Amino acid sequence: MTHENKFGLFIHWGFYALTGIQEQAFARMNMPREEYESLMYRFNPVQYDPEKWVLLAKEAGMEYICFTTKHHDGFCMWDTKYSDYKITRTPYGKDTLKMLADACAKHGMKLSLYYSCPDWHHAFGYNPASTHQWKAHTENGVNTAAYLEYVRNQVRELCTNYGPLYTFFWDIPPRIKEPSLNEMIRELQPGIFINDRGYDTGDFSTPEREYRAVDGERFTRMTEACNSLGEQSWGYREHEDFYSIRFLISAIDRIMAMGGSYLLNVGPNAEGEITEDYARRIRRIGDWYNRMEGALTCHEADDFQYKIRGNNAIVTKKNGKSYFHFPDGTRSSSIALQYFPGIPKSVRLLNTGKELSASIDLLPEYQSNGQALPHLHITGIPIDDLSDEAIVIEIDW
Ligand code: GLC
Numbered sequence: 001m002t003h004e005n006k007f008g009l010f011i012h013w014g015f016y017a018l019t020g021i022q023e024q025a026f027a028r029m030n031m032p033r034e035e036y037e038s039l040m041y042r043f044n045p046v047q048y049d050p051e052k053w054v055l056l057a058k059e060a061g062m063e064y065i066c067f068t069t070k071h072h073d074g075f076c077m078w079d080t081k082y083s084d085y086k087i088t089r090t091p092y093g094k095d096t097l098k099m100l101a102d103a104c105a106k107h108g109m110k111l112s113l114y115y116s117c118p119d120w121h122h123a124f125g126y127n128p129a130s131t132h133q134w135k136a137h138t139e140n141g142v143n144t145a146a147y148l149e150y151v152r153n154q155v156r157e158l159c160t161n162y163g164p165l166y167t168f169f170w171d172i173p174p175r176i177k178e179p180s181l182n183e184m185i186r187e188l189q190p191g192i193f194i195n196d197r198g199y200d201t202g203d204f205s206t207p208e209r210e211y212r213a214v215d216g217e218r219f220t221r222m223t224e225a226c227n228s229l230g231e232q233s234w235g236y237r238e239h240e241d242f243y244s245i246r247f248l249i250s251a252i253d254r255i256m257a258m259g260g261s262y263l264l265n266v267g268p269n270a271e272g273e274i275t276e277d278y279a280r281r282i283r284r285i286g287d288w289y290n291r292m293e294g295a296l297t298c299h300e301a302d303d304f305q306y307k308i309r310g311n312n313a314i315v316t317k318k319n320g321k322s323y324f325h326f327p328d329g330t331r332s333s334s335i336a337l338q339y340f341p342g343i344p345k346s347v348r349l350l351n352t353g354k355e356l357s358a359s360i361d362l363l364p365e366y367q368s369n370g371q372a373l374p375h376l377h378i379t380g381i382p383i384d385d386l387s388d389e390a391i392v393i394e395i396d397w
Contacts, residue, residue, distance in 0.1 A: 048272025060286025074121030
């Protein structure tokens with residue numbers, strides 16, 4: 001299944017954006033329930049234009065959008081029949097998910113849905129077996145059956161009323177086994193991929209945040225890593241501590257070269273906009289991603305036992321060509337291979353699209369018993385102009 005590797009946009013959006021703090025501000029800032037939940041009556045994102053979001057994702061080369069339909073606060077971003085704690089009861093009044101689904105359909109963007117297992121609003125949202133229960137109602141006791149019925153009804157709506165779905169992203173493993181939920185999703189959405197944070201094993205793993213994969217190892221299970229543009233929040237944060245472009249590009253290149261997908265997250269604000277602080281980072285990363293000409297998707301491992309001097313590389317193959325990924329860049333303006341399968345027909349630096357020169361050279365620093373050894377020497381990488389980018393070199397043997 002590793003062929004399913006794609007680049008996507010994760011969107012954490014709810015009325016928590018009004019706090020400007022975090023998607024879990026209710027718990028993390030210990031806000032009184034009344035104060036937090038009444039924010040829904042102030043939620044009126046009149047600038048919401050999902051087509052803009054879809055076009056931003058498209059511009060960045062992304063193939064899917066994963067949207068938070070219900071986060072831990074329990075608030076529903078669609079017109080569910082099963083709760084009044086929902087977007088259509090806010091001053092805004094419209095089904096935000098429907099609008100996004102329509103915009104995705106119009107632009108050929110795949111849609112994935114995020115759904116939180118913890119629920120801090122539902123009378124029986126409390127699950128003592130799981131984590132992230134801080135604000136759940138405990139005064140009603142535990143009634144797992146009643147809550148699961150609610151989840152089932154809601155997930156049925158989500159899988160019925162919003163067109164074809166690409167993946168289903170449960171969040172926070174409930175540590176309750178209920179395989180019939182995933183079975184229902186698969187029946188309603190044939191071909192869907194389901195993650196590993198739900199009521200059954202699912203199809204793919206979901207490492208998140210600063211997860212650092214081991215270079216060179218390919219994922220053996222379908223994997224989708226995710227991180228947010230900023231360190232402190234997945235939802236909109238007024239004063240976010242943004243990661244460096246270098247850090248994010250390096251993670252995306254590493255995960256995708258290993259066969260995984262990558263979901264990069266933004267938090268739109270309470271007006272419904274992806275503000276320039278977030279948008280320009282998506283565009284910058286997308287600019288790099290687009291110059292990779294699709295080399296990060298649908299590839300396979302290159303099994304040749306290369307010996308690459310001094311740099312960590314992940315080598316993949318696609319359409320008969322090899323791709324040398326250097327997620328942290330190369331340490332100098334050249335790379336040298338001691339073991340290689342032949343003389344290249346062409347060598348190209350995807351970052352610039354330009355040919356690099358390649359020759360067999362005797363390199364004095366790489367020697368055996370004082371004798372310089374011949375290497376395939378690829379030179380002329382403009383590293384100082386690419387200091388915040390992962391470097392990818394294409395070789396046609
Ligand atoms: C973590 C966060 C949660 C977020 C999720 C995304 O579990 O606690 O808020 O939605 O990551 O993967």
